[in-house]
Amino acid sequence: MKVHTxxxxxxxxxxxxxxxxxxxxxxxVETYGELNxxxxxxxxxxxxxxxxxxxxxxxxxxxxxxxxxxxIGNGKTIDTSKYFVVSVNNLGGCNGSSGPxxxxxxTNQMYGASFPEVSVKDWVNAQKTLLEYLKIPAWExxxxxxxxxMQALQWSIxxxxxxxxxxxxxxxxxxxxxxxxxxEVAREIIRKDENFAGGDYHLQNIKPxxxxxxxxxxxxxxxxxxxxxxxxxxxxxxxxxxxxDEDVSYEVENYLQYKGEQFAETFDANSYILMTKAMDSxxxxxxxEQDLVTCxxxxxxxxxxxxxxxxxxxxxxxxxxxxxxxxxxxxxxSYVELEGDYGHDSFLFHSDEYAVSLKNFLESNE
Amino acid sequence: MNxxxxxxxxxxxxxxxxxxxxxxxxxxxxxSLADSKSIIGYGVENDPNKIHGCIKNGISVVQQDIDQxxxxxxxxxxxxxxxxxxxxxxxxxxxxxxxxxxxxxxxxITLPNFGNWELRTGLLKGKMPSSSQLPAxxxxxxxxxxxxxxxxxxxxxxxxxxxLKKVYLNKHGNTSWLSDYSPNLFAAEAVYLLGx
Numbered sequence: 001m002k003v004h005t006x007x008x009x010x011x012x013x014x015x016x017x018x019x020x021x022x023x024x025x026x027x028x029v030e031t032y033g034e035l036n037x038x039x040x041x042x043x044x045x046x047x048x049x050x051x052x053x054x055x056x057x058x059x060x061x062x063x064x065x066x067x068x069x070x071x072i073g074n075g076k077t078i079d080t081s082k083y084f085v086v087s088v089n090n091l092g093g094c095n096g097s098s099g100p101x102x103x104x105x106x107t108n109q110m111y112g113a114s115f116p117e118v119s120v121k122d123w124v125n126a127q128k129t130l131l132e133y134l135k136i137p138a139w140e141x142x143x144x145x146x147x148x149x150m151q152a153l154q155w156s157i158x159x160x161x162x163x164x165x166x167x168x169x170x171x172x173x174x175x176x177x178x179x180x181x182x183x184e185v186a187r188e189i190i191r192k193d194e195n196f197a198g199g200d201y202h203l204q205n206i207k208p209x210x211x212x213x214x215x216x217x218x219x220x221x222x223x224x225x226x227x228x229x230x231x232x233x234x235x236x237x238x239x240x241x242x243x244x245d246e247d248v249s250y251e252v253e254n255y256l257q258y259k260g261e262q263f264a265e266t267f268d269a270n271s272y273i274l275m276t277k278a279m280d281s282x283x284x285x286x287x288x289e290q291d292l293v294t295c296x297x298x299x300x301x302x303x304x305x306x307x308x309x310x311x312x313x314x315x316x317x318x319x320x321x322x323x324x325x326x327x328x329x330x331x332x333x334s335y336v337e338l339e340g341d342y343g344h345d346s347f348l349f350h351s352d353e354y355a356v357s358l359k360n361f362l363e364s365n366e
Numbered sequence: 367m368n369x370x371x372x373x374x375x376x377x378x379x380x381x382x383x384x385x386x387x388x389x390x391x392x393x394x395x396x397x398s399l400a401d402s403k404s405i406i407g408y409g410v411e412n413d414p415n416k417i418h419g420c421i422k423n424g425i426s427v428v429q430q431d432i433d434q435x436x437x438x439x440x441x442x443x444x445x446x447x448x449x450x451x452x453x454x455x456x457x458x459x460x461x462x463x464x465x466x467x468x469x470x471x472x473x474x475i476t477l478p479n480f481g482n483w484e485l486r487t488g489l490l491k492g493k494m495p496s497s498s499q500l501p502a503x504x505x506x507x508x509x510x511x512x513x514x515x516x517x518x519x520x521x522x523x524x525x526x527x528x529x530l531k532k533v534y535l536n537k538h539g540n541t542s543w544l545s546d547y548s549p550n551l552f553a554a555e556a557v558y559l560l561g562x
Contacts, residue, residue, distance in 0.1 A: 304421070323428055328442045330384065330406055334421055336414075336429045353414055360422040 001073055001080045003057050005030045007096050010129055014091075020116035024105055027130055028053045028089040028096025032072060033080035035136065042136045043083045043362070044127060045072065046144035046151035049275040050216075050267060052095035055087035056080070070350040077355040078362060083140065091126050092118035092274040100270035101202070111270075113199025118274055120147070120282045124154045131162060141362050143167035145347030146314065147275070150282045153303075153322070157284050160300040167304045167358060170311055170347040172318035173292055173325070174283040179313065182222055183276040186215035190269050199270050208269045213260035215272060220259055225310035225343030296329035303333035304361040306354065308340030308347065334361065370539040371450065372398055374557050375474055378531065379403055383445035386410065386469060388432045389452035392419030400425075410439075433457050436465040444470040451476055451499075451555075455508045463527060463560070472530070473560045481514030481550040484537070498537055499554050515550045522560065531559035 008027050015021050030053040035042060045055050045068060056072035058065050072078045072085055089097040092115060100115040131139065142152040142163050149171025156166040172179075193211025195201055201208055221229075233252035244257045288295040303326055307319030316337050323335035338354050340346025346354075372395060379385060381403050387396050390409025393416075399405045409427040411417050420427035432449075433456050439447075447470035449462075454477055456462045466473050478499035479485075488495025494504040502508070513521075515534070522529055534545040534553035545553035 302424075302426075324438060324442075327408055327426075327428075327439070330443075332406075332426050334417075334425075334427045336417060336421075356418050357421055360418055364422055364424040 001032055001057060002034055003030065003032055005053070008130070008133065010133070012129075014122070014126060014129070016116055016122045017119040018117040022091070022098060022116070025091060025098040025126065026096070026102065027091075027098075027126060028093075029130065030054055030056075030066075030087045032056050032085040032087075033083055035084040035134075039136050040138075040140055041083045042134070042139055043078055043085045044131075044139050044142045044155075045078070045085060045087050046123070046127075046142065046148035047087070047090065048144070048146040048148045049279055050263070050272070051148070052093060053087050053089040053097075054095075056085065067348060070348065071355070071358070077350070077359045078143070079359075083362070086130070086134070088127060088130060090118070090123045090275075092271060092278065094268035094271040099268070100199075100274065101268050110202045112202045113270055115270060115274065117277060119278050120150050120154045121158065123151055123278070124158050127151070127155070128159055128162065138162045138164060141165040141167060143169070143358075143362075144171075145169040146171055146344065147279050147282075149347075150279070154282075154284055156299045156301040156303065157295060160298055163301045165304065165361065166301045167306070167361060168319070168322060169304075169306045169358075170308055170314050170319075170344055171305075171322075172314050173285065173322050175279060175314075180280045182218070182313075183280055186218055187273050187276060189215045189218070190272060193269075196269065199273075201269070207264075209264040212267060212269045212272060213264040216263040216267075217256045217260040220256060222313045223343055223345040225312065225341070227310060228342050231341075292325040293328045296325050296331050299326070299329065299331045301331075302361075302364075303331060304358065305333060305335045306338055306347075306357065307335075308338050308343070310340050310342065310346060311344045313344040370535055370541070371395075371476060371555075371557060374533050375399065375448065376402055378472075378474065378559050379405060379446055382406075384443055385446045385448065386439055386442075386444050387448040387450070388436065388466070389449060389455075390416075390420065390425070390427065392416050393423050393425030393427060395448065395450065396420075396425050397423050432462075436462060437468060439469045440465075442469070446470050446472050446474065448474045449476075450474070451478065453477055454511045454513065457510065459511050460521065460525065463521075463525070467527065467560065467562050471561060474557065475560055476555060476557045477513065477515075477518060478509075478555055479515045479550065479553050480512040481516060482537075482554050483551050484554075486551075497554065515553060515556050518556070518558075522558075526562075528561040529558055530561045533557045 011024050051067045054066045055068045056066040089095040092099045104111045142155040144152050149168040152166040153168050155163045190211040193208030195206045196208040236251045238251050238254040248254045285292040285295045305319045307316035326333035385405045385407045387409045396407035412431045447466050485495040534549040535555045536542045536545045537554040
């Protein structure tokens with residue numbers, strides 16, 4: 001599989017939904033496979049809130065597979081021997097694209113808390129700039145899970161002529177009050193870290209790692225299913241030699257402590273807040289007087305909507321609602337309910353039903 | 367999908383109409399209607415393998431048990447609903463018929479005729495009969511509510527389901543003078559266009 005990673009600089013302003021403008025912006029992009037001569041084999045994959053441009057393959061320096069490595073690759077569901085896969089770190093992220101830890105061209109200082117609010121629509125607009133830069137006439141498919149699925153849906157609404165298929169997986173047309181509540185608890189934990197300093201922690205060269213870690217621990221629980229946690233950890237006690245911390249008793253505690261700590265080392269707290277806010281505010285119907293059916297009448301792409309039975313964060317009703325509105329609007333669309341063993345995170349992992357249906361969708365004719 | 371059934375439904379459906387097929391299988395009927403009549407079609411199916419077939423064929427499909435939530439598809443401007451060889455598998459066929467007529471003003475219903483003479487003689491031998499329309503053994507069948515043509519038409523009358531059109535088919539899937547002469551005895555399958 002041919003992999004190419006590059007940071008692209010766009011010397012043109014991008015106006016954000018919030019009203020702010022970035023005078024120029026950078027996008028960290030990774031691609032897999034090759035664009036064919038007809039330029040009709042390009043697939044955009046969109047990451048969920050803590051993901052980044054590294055979607056597939058193993059990076060030598062990190063020894064870590066990409067977030068969708070089980071799905072993207074040679075001979076895999078999104079087959080890179082047939083498709084040219086494009087993955088981008090979204091604006092507001094912290095893995096190379098313009099975001100809180102990048103340098104503002106205006107002040108020559110790190111943005112920090114001053115990085116403007118971003119939305120799913122903003123990401124899609126930035127990705128459209130990338131599409132033009134790559135001189136690709138249209139995406140064959142835009143796909144993603146969770147917040148990534150929301151981008152795929154937004155693509156089909158914002159740019160109907162530039163997308164042929166959208167795979168909207170473990171996603172929603174807007175998140176629930178419970179989802180917003182969980183996000184707010186995570187943000188509150190971060191904001192109340194003594195090192196947060198109103199978001200300008202970088203000025204003091206400190207990081208709110210404790211808050212970020214605890215927020216991630218909470219988030220991580222919501223990504224897994226109860227059954228999966230029971231199977232994986234049960235009530236097993238952590239062996240004393242491998243305890244991350246004296247206070248830990250159970251394996252599940254140790255696991256969350258470890259994962260949380262790892263995350264806090266690599267992710268940025270301001271990015272966490274921005275990404276969760278983007279998720280909260282996603283509501284494409286708001287541009288159409290809250291009427292999702294009118295909104296969906298813009299869509300020309302074919303939709304593939306999938307939910308997982310074990311996902312309680314974005315339960316299957318969310319997917320079904322998208323499907324019913326799509327049918328009402330006369331949009332060509334399919335909805336499948338997949339088993340998935342991992343709760344909300346199921347979209348990241350290969351399972352046979354999931355792979356076959358997504359592959360059949362991608363490879364189906366117009 | 368029987369070729370005759372396909373031909374019959376193709377005659378009944380209007381160009382560019384919006385059609386929902388409950389129990390759509392691999393979507394071949396919807397595919398043929400899309401090709402010949404440019405319909406916008408949706409299938410409802412619960413068998414993963416059949417769903418894979420639909421998606422592969424580019425047919426829109428919703429994974430759902432048709433025993434649940436037919437009414438979810440109400441007020442979606444469907445011109446025609448189809449339920450081929452499925453009504454007898456549902457837990458509450460009468461309610462399903464009422465509901466399907468809420469989904470679309472016109473519904474195509476097909477059913478195997480349990481009154482067919484071959485099945486009757488089979489039963490006379492004292493064992494549950496089988497036929498090409500009803501191949502499964504009694505312990506394997508999905509059919510819960512088998513009925514005869516006479517039973518079905520009686521239900522339509524008492525429930526005021528208008529039979530707008532009907533076609534009787536023999537076991538080869540063809541119309542014949544014999545199945546028209548005494549459908550309850552000679553037809554293997556009946557195809558109805560119902561209206562409210």
